[in-house]
Amino acid sequence: MDRRKAGTSRPPIAARRPAAPRHGLARVLSKLGVCSRTQAQALIQEGRVRVNGRLIRDPERPSDARSETISVDGSVVRTAQPVYLAMNKPRGLVVSANDERDRRTVYQLLDDPALPWLGPVGRLDKASEGLLLLSNDTVWAAGITDPASSLEKTYHVQIAGLADAELLRQMLSGVNGRSETLRARRVQLLRQGQRNTWLEVTLDEGRNRHIRRLLAALGFEVLRLLRVSIGSVALGRLAKGSWRHLEAEEVAALKPGQSRDR
Known part of the structure; x- marks a missing residue:
């Protein structure tokens, strides 16, 4: 038998909001736009950063700029206007x-x-x-x-030598390195002289010296490399x-x- 009186049922308990994630102090300073994470680590270790008035020397000390007052060299840090x-x-x-x-x-x-x-x-x-x-x-x-963004970046590349359709095909097919495959998303011939060729090369991934290593593997030296766009910019x-x-x-x-x- 239900002995609860009508209208006296307990209100539902509000779900607790998950606690805001706390990051290391150096990362917090970087996310606030104060400096790079590496620079923040140096500032903290040099004893130039305080949290709620206390000197902090641990760059990984969990911090939250929304609930704590962080200062560098005595000046309170505010979120910088994005530039x-x-x-x-x-x-x-x-x-x-x-x-x-x-x-x-x-x-x-x-x-x-x-x-x-x-x-x-x-x-x-x-x-x-x-x-x-x-x-x-x-x-x-x-x-x-x-x-994971697969953001396209386009380059104008001058190479030593004359490119042909086979080179363009190989750049699209890719070459295998020690632990990776290097390839272009798109490539087209821009202009050609007697000894050099200008190519337009588009990548959708950013590996270290990607274009230079790809062309070197195919026997071509890069003379100039100019990035002309990132996405729509x-x-x-x-x-x-x-x-x-x-x-x-x-x-x-x-x-x-x-x-x-x-």
């Missing part, structure tokens, strides 16, 4: 904030003191040039560099060594989950 840049990287510059060999870096081109810390979104090696993205939005950047007429802010539409088009159709 998204496109740069035309010249050949000969290193994509690094601090180079152990004291080589010139792309950061010497960021001459606006109003810019916050910005990290490179992906890489271009010293000998390569063209479109490079930089941002302090680490979530956006991670979505672009995630191999094109280098266009941006002067060498210059940079510009991305348009809101360009930023949105590169967000994870957006259509990659070109």
Whole structure:
């Protein structure tokens, strides 16, 4: 027999919200757009970071910027306004904030003191040039560099020698390395001289020195390598060594989950 009186049933117990994930302090500083994760680790170990007034020297100490006050050199850290840049990287510059060999870096081109810390979104090696993205939005950047995104990147490549249909076929079929297969998503002939050839090569994955190693395996030396687009963002007429802010539409088009159709 049910002895509960009508109208006196207990209200349903509200489901508890899962606790917000807590990340290491160095990662939290990076996600806030303060600096890179490596730089954050150095700041923490140097004793320049406090959490709720307490000096913290452990970069992996679980932290939450929403419920804790984090300060660097006495200044409270706030979420930085997201900044998204496109740069035309010249050949000969290193994509690094601090180079152990004291080589010139792309950061010497960021001459606006109003810019916050910005990290490179992906890489271009010293000998390569063209479109490079930089941002302090680490979530956006991670979505672009995630191999699962299959985001297409297009390059103009000058090689020593004359390309033919067989070379293009081999680039599409791929070559086997020690533990990977290197191939192009698309490739076409742009122009050809007496000794050199310009190709347009599109990749949908980003392996280290991908194009250079692919062509070397097929017997061709890369003379110049210029990235001309990342997804729908094109280098266009941006002067060498210059940079510009991305348009809101360009930023949105590169967000994870957006259509990659070109």
